[in-house]
Amino acid sequence: ISYYNAGKAYPLALRDDLLRSLPSLGARYPTYKSYANQTLTDVFAQKELADAVVKNAYTFATALARNNGDGSFTLEPLPLEAQIAPMYGILATDIDGDGKQDLLMAGNFDGVKPEIGKMSASYGVYLRGDGKGHFAPVRALESGFFVPGQARDIQRVRTRTGSIYIVSRNNDRPLIFRATAPAAAEKARR
Structure with missing residues (x-):
């Protein structure tokens, strides 16, 4: 899971969680400082990312889905x-x-x-x-x-x-x- 900041994707996982899941990255990130500010493409090679399942979420708003009557819906955030x-x-x-x-x-x-x-x-x-x-x-x-x-x-x-x-x-x-x-x-x- 990643998040975007200024158009760049950063891993959401903290260093300790990442290394628990992928111990092989321990040599590359022996310290917290070495992991700080790493983008997703810094952590994972393009080949690894090419095989990744990608899902995008564009809003987390609590919203009303208005039926437009033509088979489509309009998402309207609530107050x-x-x-x-x-x-x-x-x-x-x-x-x-x-x-x-x-x-x-x-x-x-x-x-x-x-x-x-x-x-x-x-x-x-x-x-x-x-x-x-x-x-x-x-x-x-x-x-x-x-x-x-x-x-x-x-x-x-x-x-x-x-x-x-x-x-x-x-x-x-x-x-x-x-x-x-x-x-x-x-x-x-x-």
């Missing part, structure tokens, strides 16, 4: 609040009872190597839909939707008194939310 950490639990439903699809999202991921760093800056996000495919974030103080930890799924459960939203999390108890907006409460009574 910044949905980009703070990876989102694993995503529920599209009408939260506020206005008849328009909203999004409840939660995620985070702590199971990464220390050099990459935890991806745990999100506390979940409620995105209010306008019915035209655009979404605006609603502050947690207003919505009450606050999800610490590593969330993995969000499910809506209909009850006699209205819908509840259950958020499952890794190594933690689930969280339960209820929509209390006047429009949602009125709609639930119908």
Whole structure:
């Protein structure tokens, strides 16, 4: 795995990880300094790279794939609040009872190597839909939707008194939310 900086590909692996996988490179990189700033083509010969499987990722954004109706899709990144950490639990439903699809999202991921760093800056996000495919974030103080930890799924459960939203999390108890907006409460009574 590599990453690009100023048009050059650099190996993502730290020296110790690389040498654990490919001990034969130890003679070429006996020190951390000798490995520093090495590009992918410095580490691997063109012949070795020619046989490599190449996959490219052009975005890691949490996005909405809009169906254009002709067999194609347009990828539209969601607002910044949905980009703070990876989102694993995503529920599209009408939260506020206005008849328009909203999004409840939660995620985070702590199971990464220390050099990459935890991806745990999100506390979940409620995105209010306008019915035209655009979404605006609603502050947690207003919505009450606050999800610490590593969330993995969000499910809506209909009850006699209205819908509840259950958020499952890794190594933690689930969280339960209820929509209390006047429009949602009125709609639930119908």
